[in-house]
Amino acid sequence: MNFMNGKSLGRQIQKNKHDTEVKLHSYAFLTAEELFSHLSTTQAGLTSEEAENRQAEFGKNVITVGNKNTLLHRLREAVVNPFNLILLLIAIITYFTDVVASSRPDYLTVIIILSLVLLSSLVAFIQSQRSNAAAEKLSKMISNKADAWRDGKLTEIPMDEIVPGDIVRLSAGDMLPADVRFLTTKDTFVAQAALTGESNPVEKFSDIRNNQYDGLTDLGNIGFMGSNIVSGSATAMVLATGNSTYFGSMAKSLSGDRAKTSFERGVDSVSGLLVRMMLVMVPIVFLINGLAKSDWAGALLFAISIAVGLTPEMLPVIMTSTLAKGAVSMSKHKVIVRTLGAIQTFGEMDVLCTDKTGTLTEDKIVLEKYMNLHGEDDTRILRHAYLNSYFQTGLKNLIDLAIINRAVQNGLQTMPAAYNLVDEIPFDFSRRRMSVVLTDKSGKRQLITKGAVEEIIAISSFVEMSGRVMPMDEESRRLALATYEKYNADGLRMIAVAQKNEVPGSGAFSVADERDMVLIGFVGFLDPPKESARAAITALREHGMRTVVLTGDSEGVAVKVCGKVGVNTSRLLTGRDIEQMDDAALLDAITSCDLFAKLSPSQKERVVRAFQTAGHTVGYMGDGINDAPPLRQADVGISVDSAVDIAKETADIILLKKDLMVLEEGVIEGRRTFGNIIKYIKMAASGNFGNMISVIAASIFLPFLPMLPVQILTQNLLCDLSQMGIPFDSVDKEYIRKPRKWETQSIKSFMAFLGPLSSVFDIVCFAVMWWAIGANTVELSPLFQCGWFVFGTVSQVLVIHMIRTAKLPFLQSTPSIPLFLSTFVVAVVALATGFTDFAIGLDMHRLPLVLIPWLAIILAGYLLCVQLAKKVYVRRYGEWM
Template sequence: MFLQRHSGAGSNRAIQKRRASEELLRPYARCTGEEALQLQGSGPRGLSAAAAAERLEECGPNRIRSEARHGLLYRLGQAFINPFNLVLLLVAAITFVTDVLLSQSGDVTTVVIVLALVGLSGLVSFVQGERSGKAAAALQSMISNQVDVVREGETRSIPIDQVVPGDVVRLSAGDIIPGDVRFLAAKDAFLSQAALTGESAPVEKFAQLPGGEKGALTDLGALGFMGSNMISGSATALVVATGNDTYFGSMAQSLSGDRAKNSFERGVDGVSRLLIRFMLAMVPVIFLVNGFTKGDWGSALLFAVTIAVGLTPEMLPMIMTSTLAKGAVAMSKHQTIVKTLSSIQTFGEMDVLCTDKTGTLTEDRIVLEKYMDVRGGDDLRILRHAYLNSAFQTGLKNLIDLAIIGRAGENGLPPLLEGYTRVDEIPFDFSRRRMSVVLSDGSGKRQLITKGAVEEVLSICAFAELDGAILPLTPDVRQAALAVCAAHSAEGLRMIAVAQKNELPAAENFSVADEREMVLLGFIGFLDPPKESSKAAVAALRQHGVRTVVLTGDSEGVAVKVCGKVGIDTGHRLTGAQVEEMDDSALGEAVQRCQLFSKLSPLQKSRVVEAFQRAGHTVGYMGDGINDAPAMRQADVGISVDSAVDIAKETADIILLKKDLMVLEEGVLEGRRTFGNIVKYIKMAASGNFGNMISVMVASLFLPFLPLLPVHILIQNLLCDFAQLGIPFDRVDASYLRSPRRWETGTIQRFMLIMGPLSSLFDIALYLLLWFWLGANTAGLAPLFQCGCFVFGTLSQIAVVHMIRTARIPFVQSRAALPLALSTGVVGAVALFLGFGPAAAAIDLRPLPLAFLPCLALLLGGYCVASQLVKRLYVRRWGEWL
C-alpha cells in the first residue's frame, strides 16, 4: 500500500479531498454510459478541438501537482540554509559580539567576510542546483506518454498531460489510464491497481453493471483510476477527472511513495554515517584538549564546532547533483535519457544485464517467411486466416500483425476483408498468449479464428486439418506438428499457430471459454534477424564486466539460434517450465551459469531477476512491453526505449532513444564516469579534512595558541570546495571504466585512515618550519603562524586533488580536464594572494615573507611525491585506487 498516515490539519485536508473525489466519481458508476457522457457535456464523437482547448485552459495540464511542490523561494532558502552556513552564521554572531560589541576597535571586517562566504556558497549551490534541475527537466521532457483520444469523431494520439475531462479515450494492453474514467465499452479489460490498493492481482473492468454498484471506490467495476494501467484487453472510456482532481491526486498528500533505496542512496547514507562517526569521536577530544590547554572554554567550544564542519564535505550534495546532471546530459548525447538521476550510478554498477531478445539483439524488423500446414507444406489458406485475425483485431497491432498484413497485401488478400464483419474479439493477454476474433461472412456463417504461441494454441485444439480433412488431434499428430515447429525454430524462425472453428453460438459476446474444441490449421514462421551490432555490443559489455542474459517469452529454438549468432553462450539454458519447477535455492544456483531463459511468463522474468539480485548482482532489465514491467520494477535499474508501451516507459529509470545494446554500453561507461567523479570528491574531501583535523588536534596539544582560527578553517574549507567544482567535468581513467563500480564505505574509511595521516605528517613538518625557521613561536606572532598553516593547508588540498583523481602519474600520464585545472589554479592563486599579500590582515592573518616561498614549494613537492609513492603501494596492496 502506498497510503501513509498523517496527523493534524494535513491529514484532515487529505481525507476531505478523498471524500470530495469519491462524491464526484461514485455517481458515474451508477449511471449509464450515455448519461455519463451527458454529465460531462460530451458524446460518442468526443469533444471538439475548441471545447478541449477551453477545458485544458480551465483545468490545467493533466499532472499531479503536490501542494509541497517547491517554488523558487523554497529552493533559494534550501541553498542557503544548511549546516555549513548555519555554523558560519553562528561564527559571525559570536564574532560580532566579541569584535564589535565588546571591543573598543569595533572591527567588522571578519563579520563581513563570514557573511560574504555565506552568500557566496549559497549562491553557488543555488545556481548549480538550478542548472542541474533544468538540465534534468529538459531531458525528461523528451519522453512523453501518449494516449488515443477521440476528438470530433476521429482518433488521434496526444500527450497524456493534454487529456481533459469529457475526452473519450481508447485503451489497450500496456496503456496507462490517463485520468479517472468511466468505461463505455470493455472487452476482457484487466487493470493493475497496485499503486492505489497494493493488490498485485489484476482487476477486471466492465462498461455497465446492472443496478449500480456498492463497496469501496476502487472495487467499482465501471470505474478506472489514474495510477493504474491496462494489463490486457481493450476498452473505450470517458475521462471524468484529471490531475489533482483524480482519486490518485486526492491522495497526493497521503502518498508515501517510499520505495527501497537504490544502491546510490544506500551508499550516500553509508558515507554520511562514516563521517558522523569520525566527527563524534574527534570533536569532543578537540574540545577537551583546547579547553584544558588554553583555558578558554567558550573559544574551545566554537573551535570544536568549526572542526565538526571542517570534517564534513559540505559541497557533497551540490557536487553530486552537478555530477549526476552532467552525466545525464552526456548520456543524452549517446541517445540515453535519464529519468531518475540517482540511477546513473546504478547503471554504472550494473554487472548483469537482463534483456528481451526481440528488437534488442534482433532487427525488430519481423518478416513473414513461411505459412504452412500441420505437416509443413506451403498453404496460402493459413496466411488467409492469420490475415483475417490480424486485420479485424482492435487491440495493439504488434510487429507480427504488421508483418502478416504486409504479406497479405503482397498476395492480393485485402479485398477478402469486404466479405466479413467482426462480431467480437477475445483480446491477447500474456497468460493465454493468444488472441481470437469472431467473424461473420455475407451468408451469416460465423467462425472463430485464433492465432498465438504454438503450445497455447495446441492446448485448445481437439482437431487438426490434414489434406482438407478434419481429423482428431491425436498424440501422434500433435507430436508431428510440434516436430515441424521445432525444425523451423532451429533454423531461427519464430513460429505461431493458427486455428479456427465454425460451430459458434448465436451470441454477440464471446469469452476465453469459447476458445475450445478448435481445429489446428497450421503455422506461420517469422524471421527477425540479429542486428549486425549486437555481437560487438555483447562483447563490449562483457569486456566492461557486464554479463548479458536473455530473458524471452519466445521459443527455445529461436532464442538459441539468435544467441549463438551474437556470441551469448547457450550451453546452459532453461525454459519457463523448468524455472517453475525450481525452488529459490536451485534457481539461485542456476543463474550463476545460465545465460538464456526462454518461454518465460512476466512473473517468471521478475523471479529470475530477483534470483540474480539475491546472488549479489546489480541487475539492469531492458524491456519495452507490458510483459516486461514486473521485471523492470524488480531490477535495480529499469531500461526501456522511446517506442515502448506506456507502462514500460513509466516504470523505467532510463530511456533509450535507439533500441541498440551499443547505445547501452555507452550509457554504462558514462554511469561509471559519473560515479568515479563523485567518489573522487568524497575521498579528497574526507581524507583531506580528516588529515587537517589530526594536524589541528596535534597542534592544540603543543602550541600556546590555535594553529587556525575558526574563520580561517571555514574560509580554507570553502576555498577547497570551490577548487573542486570542476570535478563533475573531469576525465576518468580508462582502467576505472573496465569493471562495475559500487559504493564501498569500507574502502572510503581505509582511504581516509591512510591518506589523512599522510597529510598530517607534512602539516607537522610545516609547524616545525614555522616555529623554528620562521620564528613564529610566540602568541604575538600567532597570525604569522596561522597564515603559514592557512596557505599550506589550502595548497596541499588543491595539490592532492590532482594526486587522488587518478591512479596514474598526474600531469604526465593523466591530466585533469580544463574546468578542474582552472578551478584548482584560480583557488591556488587566491590562497597565495591571501597568504603573501596585504589582504591577509582582513582575516586576522599576518602576510608571509617571500623568503618562505621556496620552503613552501619544497614541502608541497615532498607531499606530492609521498602521495604518489603511497598510491603505488595502496594499488599494489588492494588492487584499486578510487
C-alpha cells in the same frame, strides 16, 4: 504545534480522498446521456478551444506532492543549511567582539564572513538550478501520450494535456491517463495493483449493472489513474485529472520515502562517520584550547569553526551536480535517466537481463512462410491469419503487422469486406493465443485462433490435411510438431493457426469456446539478428557485464539468434523447467545458464529475483506489457521510447534507440559519474581525518590558535570551490572496465591510510613556521596562521590531482579543463592572499618571500609521498579509487 499540523494535514488528506470517492461513485451510476451533460462534452470529444479553457481551469494533468521543486524552495535550501547557520552564528559573535565591545570597531571580519555565506549560497543555488533544468529537459524527451478525440478526430496528445470531458481510446499496454468512466469495452482487463494490491487484472464494463458496492475500486465501469490496460480495448470519458484523481487524493499519504539504494546508504554511512568524528573532536579541541590558553570564548569559536571544516557540506552540491552532469552526458548517448539516483545503479549493474526481440534482432519482423502441416506453402493459411490479425481490436504487435503487410502484397486487402466481427477473445500471456469470431455474408460463423504452437495444439482435437478434416491422432500430432521443429530450428518464429465452424449462435464468447479446434497450419516469421548485437555483447562482457536473454519465444529461434550474437547457448532452460524448480535449484541454475526461453512474465520476474538473491545488481531491458513485472523487480529497469506506456512508466532508464551498443555507452557514463562522486568522498574523508589529527597536535603544543575561525572558514570555502570541477572530470579507462559497488570499508581504509600522511606534513609546516621563520610567539601568531593557511589550502587543492587517478597525474592521466581551472584559480588566490596585504583582511600577517622555497619543498615532499603511498595502497588493497 508540529503535531497539530500533522493531524490537520491528515484530516485534510482524508477529506480530499472522501470527496473524490463520493464524486467518482456518483459518476459511476449516471446514464451516458447524464454523464455527457454533466461534463459538457459529446461522443466526438472536445474542441481544442474547450480543452485549452479546461486546462486553464483544472491545470496540468500531473500529480504534485508538496512543492519541493519550486524556485523558492531551492533558494531556501541553498541558504538555510548547517554550514551557513554556523557562519552566521560566528558573524554575530564576531560583531559583538570586534564592533560592539571594541574600542576600535573592525567590520572587515564580519563582512568577510557574510560574503562567504553569500558566495556558498550562490554556488549551491546555481548548481541546484542547473540540475533542475537538466532533469526537466530530459523528462520532456520521454513524455507518455494518450489518444483523445479533439475537434472530431482521434489525436495523440501528451498525457499532461488531458482534461476532464476528454474522450480517450485505450488498448492493451496503455496507461489510464486519468480517472475515467468506460463508455465502451471489449474484453477490457485492467491491472490496478498499484491502488488495490490485487495481483490479477480486473475486467471492466461500460454497463452500470456491473457495479459492485464493496468499495470504489470495485466499480466495474470506473478506471483509475495509476492502472493500465492488460488486454482488450475501450473508449472512456475523463472524469478527473491530476490531484483530483483517486490516486492524486492518496498521493500525499502514499508518498513515503522510497527505499534507499546501496549508494545512498553508503553516503549516509560515511557522512555519519564524519559527523561522529566531528562530535568527538569539537569538545576535545574546545577543552584543550580553553585550558591551555584560558580564552574560552576564542576556544569555542575555534571549535565551532573546526566542526564546519570537518563537515562535508558541499557533498550534496557535488553529488547533485555530478549526477546532473552524468544525466546530460548520457542523454547525448541517447540514454535518458528518469531518476538521477538510477545512474549509480546503472554503473553498478553486472548482469543484464534482456528480451530478444528488437534488442538482439532488427525488430523488423517479416512473414517468411505460410504452410500447411506438411510444410507446403498454402495461401489459405495466410488468409485465416490475416482475418485474425485484421479484426482484432487490441494492440497490433509486429507479428500482426507482418501478416497484414504480407496479405496486402498478395492482393488480399479486399477480403475483410466480406466478414463482420462478432466478438474476440483477446491475447493474454498465460494462454499465449487470441481469437476472433467472424460471420460472412451467408451468416456462417467462424472462430479463428492463432498463437504459440504448443498452446494451439493443446486446444485442437482435429487437423486439416489434403483438404480433409480428421481427428488429431498421435501420427498427425507428430507430423505437425516435426514441421514446426524443422522450421523453428532454422530460426523462423512459428505461430500456429486453427479454426472451427461449430460456434454458438449468440451470447458472449470466452476462453471456454477455444476447444475442439481444427489445426490448419503455421506461419513463420524472420527477425534477423542486429549486426551491432555481437559487438555490443562483447563490449558489455569486456566491461564486466554478463548478458542473459529472457524471452517468451520458442527454444529454436532463441538458440539460433543468441548463437549468432555471441550469447552462451550451451545450456537452455524453458518456462516449464523453471516452473519445476524450487528457489535453491534455480539459484544453482543461473550460475551457468544465459538463455531462458518460453517464459511467462512471472517467470521472468522470478529469474531476475534469483540473480539478485545471488548478489548481483540486475538490469532488465524490455518494452512490452509482459515486461512490466521484471522491470519492477530489477535493480534498474531499462526500456525504450517506443515501448508501451506501462513499460516506460516502470523503467528507470529510457533508451531513445533500441540498441545494446547505446546501453553500453550509458553504462560507461554511469560508472564515470559514480567515479567522480567517489573521488570527492574519499578526498573529504581522508582530508578531514588528517585535519583532525593536525588540529589536536597544534592545540596541544602551540601557545596560540593555529588558525582563527575566519581563516578556517575561508580556507574551507576555497577548498570547496576548487572541487567544483570534479563533476566534469575525466575518469581513467581502467576504472570503468568493471562494475563499481559502493564499499564503505574501502573509504574507511582510504581515510585511515592517507589522513595521517597529510598530518605529518602539516606538522612539518608547523616546525618550519616555528623555527625557520621564527613565528613562535603570541605576537607573531598571525604570521604562523598565515603560513598554515597557505600551505593547508594549496596542499588540499594539489592533492586533488594525486587522488583523482591511480596513475601519475598530468603525465599519465590528465584532469578535465574545468577541474584544472578550478584548482589553479584557488591555488593562485591562496598564494596571493598569503604573500600580499590581502592577508591583513583575514587577521593574518603578510608572509616573507623567504618562505617560498620552504613551501615548495614541503609541497613537493607531500605530493611525492602521496604518489609512493598510492603504490603501497594499490598493492595492499588491489585498487585505488
